[in-house]
Amino acid sequence: MAEAHPVGFQWVMEAKKRGAKVFHVDPRFTRTSALADTYLPIRAGTDIALLGGVVRYILENELDFREYVLAYTNAATIITDQFADTEDLDGLFSGYDPERYSYDQGSWKYQGHEQQRESEDTAKERETAAGLRHESHGMPVAATTQRDETLQHPRCVYQILKRHFSRYTPEMVSRICGIPVEKFEELARAWTENSGRERTGALVYSVGWTQHSVGVQYIRTGAIIQTLLGNMGRPGGGVLALRGHASIQGSTDIPTLFNLLPGYLPMPHHADHPTFDEWVDSIRHPGQKGFWGNSRAYAASLLKAYWGDAATPENDFCYGYLPRMTGDHGTYQQVLNMINGKVKGYFLLGQNPAVGSAHGRAQRLGMANLDWLVVRDLFMIESATFWRNSPEIATGEIVTEECRTEVFFLPAASHVEKEGTFTQTQRLLQWREKAVDPPGDCRSELWFFYHLGRVLREKLAGSTKPRDRALLDLAWDYPTHGPEAEPSAEAVLKEINGYEVATGRPLGGFPEAKDDGSTAVGCWIYSGVYADGVNQAARRKSRHEQDWVAPEWGWAWPANRRILYNRASADPEGRPWSERKKYVWWDPDKGAWTGYDVPDFEKTKPPSYRPPDGASGTEGLAGDDPFVMQGDGKAWLYAPTGVLDGPLPTHYEPAESPVRNPLYGQQANPTRKVYTHPVNRMNPSPPEPHSQVFPYVFTVSRLTEHHTAGGMSRTVPRLAELQPALFVEVSPELAGEVGLAHLGWAHLVSGRAVIEARVLVTDRLTPLRVDGRTIHQVWLPYHFGSEGLVTGDTVNDLFGITLDPNVLIQESKVGTCDVRPGRRPTGPALLDLVADYQRRAGMTPDRRVPIVTTGAASEAHERTAGGARDGGGDA
Amino acid sequence: MGLKTFIQGWPVYRQLTGADPLGRGAAAQSARSAALTARTETADSVARSVCPYCAVGCGQRVYVSDGQVTQIEGDPDSPISRGRLCPKGAASKNLVTSPLRQTKVRYRRPYGTEWEDLDLDVALDMIADRILAARDETWEDVDDQGRPLNRTLGISSLGGATLDNEENYLIKKLFTAMGALQIENQARI
Numbered sequence A: 001m002a003e004a005h006p007v008g009f010q011w012v013m014e015a016k017k018r019g020a021k022v023f024h025v026d027p028r029f030t031r032t033s034a035l036a037d038t039y040l041p042i043r044a045g046t047d048i049a050l051l052g053g054v055v056r057y058i059l060e061n062e063l064d065f066r067e068y069v070l071a072y073t074n075a076a077t078i079i080t081d082q083f084a085d086t087e088d089l090d091g092l093f094s095g096y097d098p099e100r101y102s103y104d105q106g107s108w109k110y111q112g113h114e115q116q117r118e119s120e121d122t123a124k125e126r127e128t129a130a131g132l133r134h135e136s137h138g139m140p141v142a143a144t145t146q147r148d149e150t151l152q153h154p155r156c157v158y159q160i161l162k163r164h165f166s167r168y169t170p171e172m173v174s175r176i177c178g179i180p181v182e183k184f185e186e187l188a189r190a191w192t193e194n195s196g197r198e199r200t201g202a203l204v205y206s207v208g209w210t211q212h213s214v215g216v217q218y219i220r221t222g223a224i225i226q227t228l229l230g231n232m233g234r235p236g237g238g239v240l241a242l243r244g245h246a247s248i249q250g251s252t253d254i255p256t257l258f259n260l261l262p263g264y265l266p267m268p269h270h271a272d273h274p275t276f277d278e279w280v281d282s283i284r285h286p287g288q289k290g291f292w293g294n295s296r297a298y299a300a301s302l303l304k305a306y307w308g309d310a311a312t313p314e315n316d317f318c319y320g321y322l323p324r325m326t327g328d329h330g331t332y333q334q335v336l337n338m339i340n341g342k343v344k345g346y347f348l349l350g351q352n353p354a355v356g357s358a359h360g361r362a363q364r365l366g367m368a369n370l371d372w373l374v375v376r377d378l379f380m381i382e383s384a385t386f387w388r389n390s391p392e393i394a395t396g397e398i399v400t401e402e403c404r405t406e407v408f409f410l411p412a413a414s415h416v417e418k419e420g421t422f423t424q425t426q427r428l429l430q431w432r433e434k435a436v437d438p439p440g441d442c443r444s445e446l447w448f449f450y451h452l453g454r455v456l457r458e459k460l461a462g463s464t465k466p467r468d469r470a471l472l473d474l475a476w477d478y479p480t481h482g483p484e485a486e487p488s489a490e491a492v493l494k495e496i497n498g499y500e501v502a503t504g505r506p507l508g509g510f511p512e513a514k515d516d517g518s519t520a521v522g523c524w525i526y527s528g529v530y531a532d533g534v535n536q537a538a539r540r541k542s543r544h545e546q547d548w549v550a551p552e553w554g555w556a557w558p559a560n561r562r563i564l565y566n567r568a569s570a571d572p573e574g575r576p577w578s579e580r581k582k583y584v585w586w587d588p589d590k591g592a593w594t595g596y597d598v599p600d601f602e603k604t605k606p607p608s609y610r611p612p613d614g615a616s617g618t619e620g621l622a623g624d625d626p627f628v629m630q631g632d633g634k635a636w637l638y639a640p641t642g643v644l645d646g647p648l649p650t651h652y653e654p655a656e657s658p659v660r661n662p663l664y665g666q667q668a669n670p671t672r673k674v675y676t677h678p679v680n681r682m683n684p685s686p687p688e689p690h691s692q693v694f695p696y697v698f699t700v701s702r703l704t705e706h707h708t709a710g711g712m713s714r715t716v717p718r719l720a721e722l723q724p725a726l727f728v729e730v731s732p733e734l735a736g737e738v739g740l741a742h743l744g745w746a747h748l749v750s751g752r753a754v755i756e757a758r759v760l761v762t763d764r765l766t767p768l769r770v771d772g773r774t775i776h777q778v779w780l781p782y783h784f785g786s787e788g789l790v791t792g793d794t795v796n797d798l799f800g801i802t803l804d805p806n807v808l809i810q811e812s813k814v815g816t817c818d819v820r821p822g823r824r825p826t827g828p829a830l831l832d833l834v835a836d837y838q839r840r841a842g843m844t845p846d847r848r849v850p851i852v853t854t855g856a857a858s859e860a861h862e863r864t865a866g867g868a869r870d871g872g873g874d875a
Numbered sequence B: 001m002g003l004k005t006f007i008q009g010w011p012v013y014r015q016l017t018g019a020d021p022l023g024r025g026a027a028a029q030s031a032r033s034a035a036l037t038a039r040t041e042t043a044d045s046v047a048r049s050v051c052p053y054c055a056v057g058c059g060q061r062v063y064v065s066d067g068q069v070t071q072i073e074g075d076p077d078s079p080i081s082r083g084r085l086c087p088k089g090a091a092s093k094n095l096v097t098s099p100l101r102q103t104k105v106r107y108r109r110p111y112g113t114e115w116e117d118l119d120l121d122v123a124l125d126m127i128a129d130r131i132l133a134a135r136d137e138t139w140e141d142v143d144d145q146g147r148p149l150n151r152t153l154g155i156s157s158l159g160g161a162t163l164d165n166e167e168n169y170l171i172k173k174l175f176t177a178m179g180a181l182q183i184e185n186q187a188r189i
């Protein structure tokens, strides 16, 4: 955090000054480690084993915050007897389909909910990254659940959790992660001591957790700990994601993502959502509890914002105009489709996949096989110059005179040359004022897309083709100003906020959205950012003039709420857990929730409220159900539905690992997304033979002085000077083993690429004792490429493409490689070297990576809901 | 200069006798630096801004003189950053004024070996034509059971995390209306 989010790290130091203990877990000793109380080195890709060890420590010693756990989580809820755990099935859960590599979740349900079939087809959910929808809400479940408040029932979540993690002992943690037992126990002790009415602990993570083939489950494990310790919805608690770009949160909320529409509404799927009603009901889940009951209003209001006057209740608000998904249309599938010649044109908007995405070679080969490419950036980046300056030019795989891709480079306006909002990592929107006009041809994206739309519509005017209606009927009349006709960002923000169609009055918040076409709302979760016609994101009341929550600095979604689920900062009766940790509480005199933050609860619903029988929607949530976006109002220690790779996190080895999974026969995530393609050969891992061809583990991350793919830092003299070259950090032991000299050269080989780097021999990396053997890890920064003031080989070229099944994020924080002294070969000799490694490792072009590595698969398949146990045969 | 003035002008004397015992402010100031005026004081205007790099969202003040950015400083009012910027945020002026920035449209024709010039309006028009052609070539009306698809898989887009919410909104709205589904950004990686 000190490296990649330095100014955010000041708050960790503040906490440390006040007595907090700071633990840093990282494969490499960094600037963060230097300032932490305790540093734990870890083998990359084994965090679930570490965190699972902490869960076990909590449960074995009964150190959970019992009052919180009983009242606010599903610990007491009873699970169906059809459920079988990874402990029973050698690393698989019940319901596994070894043909489709996915689960039928029927046997994971709450007792009595077995008939509820949310998802018939989890393989399809994987294709469409359906898990991302839950960024703003949980999966629905039916209203009534069976509970055992004593937590003794063998099938209550608490006991299931206990059994599931029973083998994650300190010794096992040490064996898998390479963390000494004493260090692990120090962490577990400190974390659990910091729990209860008076104390909270925070968990901070970044892409070191998400960029894995089990990334979502890493975060689930963290969330289980934080929930058991009562650290959610309370000040000083939480699971905090540190995101990596100025508005990456905003571009998820208002998604430039294939599977989502603004506010986490799903992009329709051709088979599941042929009609507006089916689409809305798939979000709303009629008859179920929680806040999604109003989603028809959000959906109708979005379409009204898109298609204006043309969108009416009679034509389902032009729902028919929306394009439909049929499967995986994500960025990695697109790249393989480019190589296969299916994609004609590609826009790159401030992103540099030739350096920043996994498998840079696939990225560049894809771009070299397009009809046209539009690059919009501040600087000439590698993704714009692959046709004349790339590793493939050197190897002869791309020949300039034979590359047909037509390239348009359009210079972009910088952050000071336009106005608009960024959403930072805590969901806070901050408006930027424009300082100066952009130079020359530089333009904002707002300008480019507004005018592109205008030109497209002019060219299509008079068209009678049905396919052109969606463009011609689009509400696209934004006011413009200045000599370049810059569209008004404030007008767009007002549309995002939503307004009453008849009067133009901006809405005060999403409760005002209507499903009858009388309101238009561009992104319902952002509704309120323009309440009263005031740009709330532009508020800049000094921190000296308001309290520490600082509600008048910018605006946070939803409803300017700074801590989500903050009802949990009060006890079930609505009183603060303690004076020290007071945040939001029930004021019995006023009959309302009050506090430092905007309460995340219906304002006047008393703690004593109990829903009448059969109540649905928000009425179905009790006055002590703080997790209001979850169907049952509870935090889920166990996820009965919605997570594609299991209701509980399980340690799987990374897709490329030198180590056999010490816990189960199942080696790696059995539901991970794999792409079998000649360019995408994965290094073998046990139990496959030849894993020793790639004996070392490598991991990558950021330097303080550079930013992502380097387009905004290797081009900036001050930053380029601070970190002028690519280097690889290796331990003295590995340097000795391989014969590397400090400041000399090394090259790294994977089954995809060879890269070279200067050697930094340092004890920041240490060999780990894993399962009785020594594992060496190396680390590199991934910022370098062939353009800019400072250049170097592109580290992401080493990675293959394997994705997390829930969100389709690639595993690019761990891979295997070989390390060799000296510089790499150049030209065709480089391809020969890769080919030689592929041959030695048995990586033939058509080899299929084995997904199932346990004999328990057929039993797991039989044990589905209503399956073999009841004698019903295969489900 | 009398001896007294000379001694009083001595930094150590000023440090020991004045209000700056640590010698980090007025005591250490030379006559030259005392006579200097900060660019931030003479700026024509100041814009309240936000750092364009990572998602911490540090507040920035952008100082402008004669239509040029002359300085970018941390915003001390920000409850997030309290006036601080890391090396990247502090280099933001260097970023926006970098001589490496491209300010002209560049065009590489198919099989071309060099960049060429192109007018922005012409580029916009050519891109619009190519979108319509790609769309026509790859359009899918319905699936094999007659259910609507309304889309093209011939167009892709990548990027958005460095851009404003308002920009992402228009990007998604326009691509969706043209039936382009394959829209992705850094959040996927």
Ligand code: SF4
Residues within 6 Å of the ligand: A004, A005, A006, A007, A008, B051, B052, B053, B054, B055, B056, B057, B058, B081, B084, B085, B086, B087, B088, B089, B090
């Ligand atoms: S100044 Fe540094 S920490 Fe702050 S937003 Fe910019 S890059 Fe992030």
